[in-house]
Amino acid sequence: MPFGLLKPLVDRAGRYSWIWPSTFLRQAVPRSRCISVLTVLRFMAGYWSRRRPRFLAGAAISFGATCFDLALPWASATLVDAIASERDQNTVWSAWLMFVLMFVGFTLTRNVAHRIWIPVAARNMEELTNEAFDRVQRFPAAWYSTAFTGGSVRQIGRAMWGYDDVTDALTVHVGPAIVVLVGLSGMLLMRSPLAGGVAILSVVLFTIVNLVVTARYVRPANLISTDLDSIVSGKIADAITANASVKSFAAERRELARLEEDTARWRESIERTWSRFVDLGLLQNLILLLMQAGVTGLMVRAWINGSATPGDVTFAMTAFILMSGYLRNLGDSVRGLQKGIDDAADAANFASERTETPGSHPGLMVRRGKVQFDHVCFAYGDDRDPILSGFDLIIEPGTTVAITGESGSGKSTLIRLLHRLYEPQQGRILIDGQDIAGVSLASLRSAIAIAPQEPVLFHRTIRENIAYGRPDASLDEVQRVARLACAEALIDRLPGGYDCLVGERGTTLSGGERQRVALARALLVDAPILVLDEATSALDRDTEEKILRNLANRSTGATTLVIAHRPAPIAAAGRVVRVIQGRALEA
Ligand SMILES: Nc1ncnc2c1ncn2[C@@H]1O[C@H](COP(=O)(O)OP(=O)(O)O)[C@@H](O)[C@H]1O
Ligand SMILES: [Mg+2]
Numbered sequence: 285m286p287f288g289l290l291k292p293l294v295d296r297a298g299r300y301s302w303i304w305p306s307t308f309l310r311q312a313v314p315r316s317r318c319i320s321v322l323t324v325l326r327f328m329a330g331y332w333s334r335r336r337p338r339f340l341a342g343a344a345i346s347f348g349a350t351c352f353d354l355a356l357p358w359a360s361a362t363l364v365d366a367i368a369s370e371r372d373q374n375t376v377w378s379a380w381l382m383f384v385l386m387f388v389g390f391t392l393t394r395n396v397a398h399r400i401w402i403p404v405a406a407r408n409m410e411e412l413t414n415e416a417f418d419r420v421q422r423f424p425a426a427w428y429s430t431a432f433t434g435g436s437v438r439q440i441g442r443a444m445w446g447y448d449d450v451t452d453a454l455t456v457h458v459g460p461a462i463v464v465l466v467g468l469s470g471m472l473l474m475r476s477p478l479a480g481g482v483a484i485l486s487v488v489l490f491t492i493v494n495l496v497v498t499a500r501y502v503r504p505a506n507l508i509s510t511d512l513d514s515i516v517s518g519k520i521a522d523a524i525t526a527n528a529s530v531k532s533f534a535a536e537r538r539e540l541a542r543l544e545e546d547t548a549r550w551r552e553s554i555e556r557t558w559s560r561f562v563d564l565g566l567l568q569n570l571i572l573l574l575m576q577a578g579v580t581g582l583m584v585r586a587w588i589n590g591s592a593t594p595g596d597v598t599f600a601m602t603a604f605i606l607m608s609g610y611l612r613n614l615g616d617s618v619r620g621l622q623k624g625i626d627d628a629a630d631a632a633n634f635a636s637e638r639t640e641t642p643g644s645h646p647g648l649m650v651r652r653g654k655v656q657f658d659h660v661c662f663a664y665g666d667d668r669d670p671i672l673s674g675f676d677l678i679i680e681p682g683t684t685v686a687i688t689g690e691s692g693s694g695k696s697t698l699i700r701l702l703h704r705l706y707e708p709q710q711g712r713i714l715i716d717g718q719d720i721a722g723v724s725l726a727s728l729r730s731a732i733a734i735a736p737q738e739p740v741l742f743h744r745t746i747r748e749n750i751a752y753g754r755p756d757a758s759l760d761e762v763q764r765v766a767r768l769a770c771a772e773a774l775i776d777r778l779p780g781g782y783d784c785l786v787g788e789r790g791t792t793l794s795g796g797e798r799q800r801v802a803l804a805r806a807l808l809v810d811a812p813i814l815v816l817d818e819a820t821s822a823l824d825r826d827t828e829e830k831i832l833r834n835l836a837n838r839s840t841g842a843t844t845l846v847i848a849h850r851p852a853p854i855a856a857a858g859r860v861v862r863v864i865q866g867r868a869l870e871a
Contacts, residue, residue: 319633324625327632328450331408338404343455346397350460352390354467357602359383365595398456405451409444416440416631422639425705426664435518442510443631449624457617461610468603472579475596479582483607486575490611493571494618497564503622505557510626512550519546528791561619568615572608579604640704640725647727651716652681653812653843655702657868660711662694662701671697673866675711684844686854688871689863695847696737698863699815703729715813733811735819739802741790746775747782749790749801753809765807768834770827771800796822803831807838814842818849825852832856 332339363379420436465487473480523530523539530539583600586592657677663670671694679685689695700706702713704725713720720728733753741749750766751757762782766772774797778784790798799822806814820828829852835844836856846853854860860871 324632342400349393350463361595361599364598368594435514438517439630442627446624446627453617453621461614482578502560509553509557645724648723650812654681655679656714658712660708662708677868684857686857686860693863732813733806734815735803735806737818743788765804769800769804815845
């Protein structure tokens with residue numbers, strides 16, 4: 285059923301003004317909650333069918349186990365009747381043996397079914413996680429500018445366990461429960477139509493109450509708790525990521541206070557969710573009471589009237605115990621199913637979310653490296669001011685152009701458009717005459733090496749970081765570009781040198797050190813187009829000038845765009861262009 289159910293209940297509950305989740309979630313989790321249960325189940329079914337023979341074999345054996353369970357009341361009735369009618373010992377013992385064998389059969393088959401399923405589940409969960417991660421990393425840059433990293437990490441992890449919950453619920457619990465409930469109700473009906481009728485009525489009532497109360501009462505509360513759970517994780521990750529800023533303003537208390545607001549909301553919501561679970565449990569037990577008293581009472585009455593044997597009464601008692609177990613389990617399973625579906629909804633949503641265009645386009649053929657911005661207009665959103673409005677610029681192959689302009693004038697935006705992290709609303713960008721909108725992203729991005737102002741490094745060794753664009757590069761090649769980027773001395777000073785780990789995002793290095801490592805990384809790929817986006821802004825003038833000299837002497841023939849403010853890089857370029865009011869002005 286649609287997630288839209290959330291809305292009225294939240295309104296009625298009052299304390300969560302609907303405004304809060306809607307506006308907040310649109311920013312924090314913009315993609316979730318517009319997906320139907322069927323879509324999520326279809327998403328899961330895609331995984332089940334990947335290992336269909338094994339999956340079906342497990343299901344068939346599990347059905348066999350259920351049949352043994354189904355026969356247990358019959359076996360106990362036979363045993364009691366044998367005892368009550370004082371038959372010979374052999375008959376009694378063979379009835380006893382049958383009773384025991386039923387359970388042996390159940391245990392063995394259930395165990396085998398689980399063993400068949402284990403690798404299926406583990407493999408599917410592995411693939412689901414890998415695929416969700418792969419998809420998320422191909423989401424467009426705009427997605428990343430609004431998503432909470434921690435939240436997404438959590439969503440991927442939850443989806444994995446969501447798969448497990450849903451699959452378990454359907455195969456181990458709900459399916460067998462239906463078989464046992466229908467089977468035992470039918471068998472009761474044959475022994476006593478009245479008792480059978482009460483059993484069927486209870487089962488139907490239990491199922492309807494369970495489904496309706498879960499969907500209308502429990503699930504909406506659970507959805508809010510799940511969202512709050514993501515939000516809390518996202519905010520913890522956000523604050524921990526920016527911990528350096530927190531420390532520098534001694535804002536630990538403030539951050540804690542912010543988190544406390546969210547955890548308090550989570551607590552309120554989880555209390556409500558759990559109370560609703562308990563309410564549901566109470567309702568379930570009341571219906572089970574009706575079943576217990578009704579079914580066994582009717583059988584006892586029939587025995588008094590002489591129309592039922594002690595075996596029939598035993599049958600009713602055993603059937604009740606089994607059925608109530610399965611029904612209660614069914615309640616839990618429906619809840620597990622519900623929770624699993626909610627948990628997997630984000631990943632199913634990931635699957636339908638637009639990723640960057642897949643590489644079915646032809647590759648970019650760079651012959652000389654001419655770059656042309658042709659009347660490019662761009663804004664970061666319909667509701668935002670345009671950053672570029674009719675930007676025209678031709679950069680001849682092999683030349684170096686300096687691009688200057690006020691901070692925020694759109695210089696880095698030009699580069700983002702060149703890498704197609706965003707698409708211009710109007711105009712075209714051409715490389716050697718080919719519109720970059722029509723070429724594969726991989727070919728485009730590998731033709732343009734960028735050294736950014738604020739590089740993000742991986743928590744890997746310096747060598748791995750520099751060789752990121754060409755993991756097979758030799759140590760010699762890595763050292764050569766490190767020398768060009770004036771990074772050699774700083775790397776030699778680090779413990780372990782090139783094997784030194786740099787900390788998450790490169791936190792153990794200074795801003796200028798990170799810039800030099802990132803510059804070396806960009807130089808190593810030897811791309812035909814090189815972009816330095818204020819890539820030496822954190823360095824002292826001497827080092828900056830030395831790097832510029834190194835680059836000028838390198839003469840690889842790369843077309844070079846140098847975004848800079850300081851005189852040295854501007855003077856080093858053959859041509860200077862200013863970005864003013866979204867246009868290029870020759871300086
Ligand atoms: N992802 C984004 N979403 C919305 N606005 C952005 C985004 N990135 C940058 N901007 C805005 O676009 C403008 C130009 O940014 P940018 O090109 O980075 O400037 P700069 O010339 O300093 O490199 C700035 O006003 C900035 O706030
Ligand atoms: Mg910039």
